[in-house]
Structures are given as structure tokens and as C-alpha cells.
Amino acid sequence: VEVRLRYLVCQQILSSVQCLYPVPPRVVPFGSSVNGFGKRGADLDMVIEPCVPNFQEKNNLFFQAKEASNSPRVQTQRQLELVGDILSRLTPGCVALQRILQARVPIVRFRHDLADVDCDVSMDPLGSKMSELLWSFGKMDPRVRPLIFAVRKWARSRGLTTVHPGKWISNFGLTALVLFYLQCVEPSVIRVAFKGSEASPEAESKNEMNLGELLTGFFEFGGQFDFKTKGMSLVTGKACAKPDHSPLYVENPLDRSLNVTRNVSGDEVDRFVRQCRESAWSVESNHASLPDLLLPAGSSMRFDLTSVSTTLPKFQVKNLFSLGKEPGSPPDRKQKKDTGFRRSSVGKRAFTKR
Known part of the structure; x- marks a missing residue:
């Protein structure tokens, strides 16, 4: 469920920012969400990948994007600044937005209140390839x-x-x-x-x-x-x-x-x-x-392997794509009964060299 929700957030971001491009871009997750080394509750990293139109197609009219600067880095910063404006003003659920544009890889960081996840949006094509x-x-x-x-x-x-x-x-x-x-x-x-x-x-x-x-x-x-x-x-x-x-x-x-x-x-x-x-x-x-x-100093080996709740905040999918609520208003969070099983303490077990 959590993985599907992350892809749904990517789709929502795409719906919000595709008007900035002559051809709708791709918004895909990368990093710990998809590389196999993540864990529950990790941040959602997304990359906006502009698509180049196929000029070989006949009977199609294409609009060209105006170049913002001779520097690709400055152009990326300008585009992310516009993306940040759209997410903070028009996209439901996006709150606490920060524009970190002077970093080596410029990003827009925000909290998605409806999906209950911290998000980073960049335009670095190496991110998805590294994943x-x-x-x-x-x-x-x-x-x-x-x-x-x-x-x-x-x-x-x-x-x-x-x-x-x-x-x-x-x-x-x-x-x-x-x-x-x-x-x-x-x-x-x-x-x-x-x-x-x-x-x-x-x-x-x-x-x-x-x-x-x-x-x-x-x-x-x-x-x-x-x-x-x-x-x-x-x-x-x-x-x-x-x-x-x-x-x-x-x-x-x-x-x-x-x-x-x-x-x-x-x-x-x-x-x-x-x-x-x-x-x-x-x-x-x-x-x-x-x-x-693997445990903090002073901790005991008696721990619960399933102490993390498996429930997610309850919300309506339509709230991701509609302005029925003000952006940043808290979603309805009715806590479900914790269905995670509890396991008894685990005894110490030492690994030994062969």
C-alpha cells in the first residue's frame, strides 16, 4: 500500500506541473523508495524528467520552450522555483515547502500531509539511473x-x-x-x-x-x-x-x-x-x-520486531487531486486498531567465525 501511495503522489505532482512543459514530463520516484535498500517511512525522492517531442510525426504542431538562461544549472533553478510555487499554492496536501536551490543538486522539499511522507523533487537525471x-x-x-x-x-x-x-x-x-x-x-x-x-x-x-x-x-x-x-x-x-x-x-x-x-x-x-x-x-x-x-549503547536485546505500526493515515484519493480542502489543512486521521502482532523477547545469539 505504501509503495502504491508513493507512485500516486508522483502522479499528483505530474498533474500539477505538466502545464509548464510543451510535452508532459515524467515524474518518477528514485532513491530508497525503489532501489531495494529503503525502509518504511523513508523520504520520497522524485525526479522530473522532461520529454523531447518526436518531430518526425506529421500533422502535429509543437510548441517550443523558451530557454531561461545559457546555464543549464540556472535554468533548472528557475524551473524548480516555478514548481515550488505551484506545489505550495495549488497542490493539495503539500505543506512546509522549502526551495533548496543553491545545493549541488537543487531540490524542492516539502511535506505531503495527505500521504504522510516527506518529499524531495529534483531534475537530476542521474538519480533514477543510480536507483x-x-x-x-x-x-x-x-x-x-x-x-x-x-x-x-x-x-x-x-x-x-x-x-x-x-x-x-x-x-x-x-x-x-x-x-x-x-x-x-x-x-x-x-x-x-x-x-x-x-x-x-x-x-x-x-x-x-x-x-x-x-x-x-x-x-x-x-x-x-x-x-x-x-x-x-x-x-x-x-x-x-x-x-x-x-x-x-x-x-x-x-x-x-x-x-x-x-x-x-x-x-x-x-x-x-x-x-x-x-x-x-x-x-x-x-x-x-x-x-x-546493532543496538544503541545501554539497550537490551529484549526488543519487539514488529513495534512499528502497520497502519497508514486514512484519506480519500480524490483529496490528492481536488481543492476540496485548503492546502495544508490536516487530513482526517482516524486511527485504525493496531493489527500488528507482538512477538516475545528474542534471546541473545552471537555470530561466530568459522
């Missing part, structure tokens, strides 16, 4: 996605990641680190052959390590890798020389001149290395089990 690429990585081996979820959980419990952008490593950066580690571990878990923006497995993995051993290996990798002089390439699966002085350098596989972790500071890299070493030492010395490391 397809990450989806391909996730399909190469059944251990890829669980390991990435475990590393993200560990990083959040150690305060290495937050929901706010800044100088710390992001979930996307962590995902890139794990994918690089899975390529360079011996024997490799995934071996990738790139063809343009598409990735496919070169051969079936001969690595038989379980998730616990792979997670322990990631801690050892993070504690030993030379981040000061070496970068990481997801295309070759090998360390590479840094082209600049960024504290953490992970090559963008779709544009190899870009660093996907450019925002990370040197202090955050040092903290990441320190946490990796401490976690590896805790497991090796039997001071803590791997499940313990």
Missing part, C-alpha cells in the same frame, strides 16, 4: 541487502549517521562502502561488469561466508583501509589514487569525476574508523555479540 544501478547490485547476491541494512543499523546506533544532511556520512555513502567491500573481500561476494550505466554480475560468487562473518569483516575493513591516500572505485572494485584531498573518496560509478562522499569531514572519517575498530575488537574478544552492536 536502477543499486537495484542491480542488490539482486546479485542474497546477502547484499541484509548486510547493508545491518551496517546502516550499526552506524545509526553509533551516531555516525543522522536524518539531517551535514558533514557526516550518509546512508548512500555507507551503501557505497559496503558494495566496495563486497567486491574486494576474498573471495569476492559480487564481481561486477559495467556497460554504460548498467551493471551485471561477471560470475557466480564462490564466497560462502555468512552474514555475521561478512559484518565482522566489514568492521575490520573499515578499521584498516587507508582513507588518507586511497579512494574507492565501484567500477573496478579496487582502491584507486585520490584525485583530490577529500577525507573520504568514493567514485560515482555513473560519473567517475564525482565523489559521492564529498561532504564527509576528516573528523567523521576518523570517528568511523575508530568505531569500526572498537566493534571488531568487541566481537573478537567476545565482549559483545554482533546483535548487541
Whole structure:
């Protein structure tokens, strides 16, 4: 239901902004909503992809769009500014809108009150292509996605990641680190052959390590890798020389001149290395089990696997496309009875090396 609702929001945004273009564009989700590495309640990232008319068709009249500036970046900023005006003034459910136009990738951020989700709208074509690429990585081996979820959980419990952008490593950066580690571990878990923006497995993995051993290996990798002089390439699966002085350098596989972790500071890299070493030492010395490391300090292993409610706010689909309510007015939220089952406490279970 949540996935369908996200696509419905994309359709609503398309209905609102298509009047700005001579040919209706595509508004598609990307990021954690579709790449296979997301979780419930994650933000909805959308990209507006303008469509080029087919001038070969006969007996058709086409209207050309006026170029706003000689700079593609300025033109994107102007278009997103207009998109923001339409969403804030005319589109039902869109509230708390922010125009973040000076970022490296300009976006319009808002809260969709009817769908109960935070949204980002951009016009960067690499977003959807990167989502397809990450989806391909996730399909190469059944251990890829669980390991990435475990590393993200560990990083959040150690305060290495937050929901706010800044100088710390992001979930996307962590995902890139794990994918690089899975390529360079011996024997490799995934071996990738790139063809343009598409990735496919070169051969079936001969690595038989379980998730616990792979997670322990990631801690050892993070504690030993030379981040000061070496970068990481997801295309070759090998360390590479840094082209600049960024504290953490992970090559963008779709544009190899870009660093996907450019925002990370040197202090955050040092903290990441320190946490990796401490976690590896805790497991090796039997001071803590791997499940313990995924929980915040002082937490007990007695937790509820289904503590998150499975209910969504109740609303009428017609409210997404009509102005029956003022934009920003709260929807009717009648809480359904929680049907999620409760499970008894889970005992401690340590992963051991083979």
C-alpha cells in the first residue's frame, strides 16, 4: 500500500506541473523508495524528467520552450522555483515547502500531509539511473541487502549517521562502502561488469561466508583501509589514487569525476574508523555479540520486531487531486486498531567465525 501511495503522489505532482512543459514530463520516484535498500517511512525522492517531442510525426504542431538562461544549472533553478510555487499554492496536501536551490543538486522539499511522507523533487537525471544501478547490485547476491541494512543499523546506533544532511556520512555513502567491500573481500561476494550505466554480475560468487562473518569483516575493513591516500572505485572494485584531498573518496560509478562522499569531514572519517575498530575488537574478544552492536549503547536485546505500526493515515484519493480542502489543512486521521502482532523477547545469539 505504501509503495502504491508513493507512485500516486508522483502522479499528483505530474498533474500539477505538466502545464509548464510543451510535452508532459515524467515524474518518477528514485532513491530508497525503489532501489531495494529503503525502509518504511523513508523520504520520497522524485525526479522530473522532461520529454523531447518526436518531430518526425506529421500533422502535429509543437510548441517550443523558451530557454531561461545559457546555464543549464540556472535554468533548472528557475524551473524548480516555478514548481515550488505551484506545489505550495495549488497542490493539495503539500505543506512546509522549502526551495533548496543553491545545493549541488537543487531540490524542492516539502511535506505531503495527505500521504504522510516527506518529499524531495529534483531534475537530476542521474538519480533514477543510480536507483536502477543499486537495484542491480542488490539482486546479485542474497546477502547484499541484509548486510547493508545491518551496517546502516550499526552506524545509526553509533551516531555516525543522522536524518539531517551535514558533514557526516550518509546512508548512500555507507551503501557505497559496503558494495566496495563486497567486491574486494576474498573471495569476492559480487564481481561486477559495467556497460554504460548498467551493471551485471561477471560470475557466480564462490564466497560462502555468512552474514555475521561478512559484518565482522566489514568492521575490520573499515578499521584498516587507508582513507588518507586511497579512494574507492565501484567500477573496478579496487582502491584507486585520490584525485583530490577529500577525507573520504568514493567514485560515482555513473560519473567517475564525482565523489559521492564529498561532504564527509576528516573528523567523521576518523570517528568511523575508530568505531569500526572498537566493534571488531568487541566481537573478537567476545565482549559483545554482533546483535548487541546493532543496538544503541545501554539497550537490551529484549526488543519487539514488529513495534512499528502497520497502519497508514486514512484519506480519500480524490483529496490528492481536488481543492476540496485548503492546502495544508490536516487530513482526517482516524486511527485504525493496531493489527500488528507482538512477538516475545528474542534471546541473545552471537555470530561466530568459522
